[in-house]
Structure formats: structure tokens, C-alpha cells
Amino acid sequence: MAGHVDNEIVINAPMELVWSMTNDVASWPQLFNEYASAEIIERRGETVTFRLALHPDETGTVWSWVSERTADQTTRTVQAHRVETGPFAYMNIRWEYEQRPEGVRMRWIQDFAMKPGALLDDAGMTERLNRNTRVQMRIIRNKVETAARADRQLAGRRILVTGGTRGIGRGIVLAAARAGAQVVTCYRKPGEAVTTLEHELARVSGKHTVLRADVCDENDVDRLLAECQASLGGLDAVVNNAGAFVPKPYEELDTADWSDTLRGNLTAAHLVSKGAIPLLGQGSSIVNIGSTVASIGMTGGVHYTAVKSALVGMTRSLARELGPRGIRVNTVSPGRIATEALDALPQDVADQQRRIFSSFAALGRLGTVEEVAHAVLFLISEHATYVTGQNIHVDGCV
Secondary structure: OOEEEEEEEEEOOOHHHHHHHHOOHHHHHHHOOOEEEEEEEEEEOOEEEEEEEEOOOOOOOOOEEEEEEEEEOOOOEEEEEEOOOOOEEEEEEEEEEEEEOOEEEEEEEEEEEEOOOOOOOHHHHHHHHHHHHHHHHHHHHHHHHHHHHHHHHHOOOEEEEOOOOOHHHHHHHHHHHHOOOEEEEEEOOOOHHHHHHHHHHHOOOOOOEEEEOOOOOHHHHHHHHHHHHHHHOOEEEEEEOOOOOOOOOHHHOOHHHHHHHHHHHHHHHHHHHHHHHHHEEEEEEEEEEOOOHHHHOOOOOHHHHHHHHHHHHHHHHHHHHHHHHOOEEEEEEEOOEEOHHHHOOOHHHHHHHHHHHHHHOOOOOOEEHHHHHHHHHHHOOHHHOOOOOOEEEEOOOO
16 A cells, blocks of 8 residues: 645746745745755756755654755656655655646645554555645745735846845845846855855846855955946845854953954945945835844844944934935844754754744744845835835844
8 A cells, every 4th residue: 555645736926936936945944834954965957856854843853854856847847756765665756837827736746655663654644744735835825925926026126135145145035036136146155055046046037146255355345246237237225134243252252253243244234335326226225134132132242233233323324325315224133033054053952042042032933034035025125115214123022
């Protein structure tokens, strides 16, 4: 006997958006609420090998496995299977996408068999998969349809996002690109995050550029902005996301630590904002990424909270200076957000931090990069044309 599960849902969004968002494996932790992390192991053309990890279960155990999937954009199908099968004798998955008048029909077909002695037999796993798949499909539909609605807001807009290959920055880059914007972003060090972002942006229609540039370096900033001028002809929005922070008790904080934090979080935003002004016209905006700790304080983060507080002051004054030109300036201050940086910690440390920081928020959970990106996209859209000089907290009320 074997298990067979067949579920589908219709998503009211363009095919390209549905396809790109649901096949961006690196961003699955922001698309599915069941995955804590998604690590890309290897790419071979349209075939990707990756490790998925779930959030800890009630016993604190974290389940993970390696899978492989091959996407065929011509037929709009994906074939996938588990490489590390765990309790399964085998697990094969087929994704199908079909354009219909009411939207895109997304279908998942799972064929599997359980190993003898597994906690669930084929019938039990069929019931579990059916229940969970329907939940995840509804979550995905809501997130893709939200992105599709944003598409009407940002179509054709030209956006620079600094530090856009990881965490919150990556979420903003992908959300903006999927919302119809043309995006330029930058990074300091090459690596897997850069490669996977380039790969995902290649799936999204529009002109998108990923450059190596250190926004603490004035020459690099000049080169970055020159590329924005050359490739996009100007900018409609700048998102100062790049930042650096190494926690350290105040008594151990030396001048170099203070200077590095100042340069990485405040001077960089100043250099990019000042250099970008000639590229910004009436109706454009600057968004600085701050932090909610600037308002509540942080042990081991005096240097970080100081510069993030200064960023809020910079935002308010710059909004006054640039307002007569029709340029808006705002800050978005995230609370504790679930990013890959948390997943990079030892498992016990990561689990402890999730529990602690979740308990601080009134909503009882960590935020997602997608939730921060939505706030940024609102501020650079036509829906926020009378919002300037503000500091918007996306922190679950800590």
C-alpha cells in the first residue's frame, strides 16, 4: 500500500508572480509558516538541491531533510523528491500550474510510502499531509495575492536597496521586484546569498541589478549611484538597509567598535542619501531601516541603539529639507525578525532566542521579513504620499 495526496488552490495573481514566488526555495521560510530555514546546497540549471528544517516540535526536536526539485517553466511543472527520506520509504512531489480565468490553479500531488516502524502509517500520513497542505496553500495564496495587489502600486518604479542579499534587505528586494519595480541592490562579500538572489531575480520580470559595493566607502557609493543612473535613468526610492552590529558590553566597547557601528549604520545611510538626491524627483522617497531597540534600549548594544536613534533624527530633519522638493523621508524600525541569521546559530541558542524574543512581543511571535517589506513598499508607493518624517515600528508591540 502507498500514500497519495492531491490538493489544489486557485491564486488570483499573474502566472509569473505565482511561479516566481513559489519556486524561490531560499525564501520558503517566508512563504510557508512551517519551515524555519531553507539552505540551498547545489544548483544545476533548473534543478536545486536544498535542506529544509521545520520549527521545533513540542519536544524541542527540529526535523530536517534534503530534497531535490526540477522546475520546467515551459510546461509549468515541477518534479521533486526527498533525497533524505527519513520516515518515508520514498516521497515524490509534482507541482502543476495552470492559468484559468479566475487565476492560477496550483496543484500539489504527493506519492509516498512510509517505512515499517514509522510513527505514522500510510493512512495516517495521508491524513496529516492533506490537513497541513491545505493550510499551507491558503497561507501561500494570501501572501501571493498580497504581492499581486502591491504590483499595481510599484509598476515601473526604480528602487535602490542597500545590503539586499540577506535578511530584511533580501525580503525588500524580492518584494519590490515582484511588485513590478526595477531594483538595484548591493553587497559587500560574495557568496551563496548573492548567487541565490541573482537566480531568483532572473525569474522576475523587469531589470534588476546586483552589484558589489561597500556603502561605507564614498567611491563605492559613487559607483553604485552611477549604475543606477546608467541602468535606470534615475531613482524613485532609496532604501538604506545596509547595517553592521556586533554586540558588546559598554565597558568593553572600544573606539574601533564605535566607529565601525557609526560608519556601517549612519554614515553609510548619509553617503547614499546625499549622493542619491540628484537622482530623485518629485514624488520619490527615502526609507531608512532603523530598529525598535532605539526606543527601548538594549544590553550590549549601546553603540547600535545610539546610531539607530541618530538615524531617526536624521530622517526627521531630512524630511523637512527635502519636503519642498516633493521627496519624502521615513524610517521603518523592525523588532526581532526571523531571518537566516537566527538559523545560523547553534540550534539550542536559536530556539532559546526565539522563545525569549517571542515573549517580548504582544503578538507572541517573531516578525517576518515579508512584514517589514510590506511596510517599506507602502512608504514608497502612491498610498503614502502624505507620510514623511515618520518612524514606523514593525515590532509586534514590544
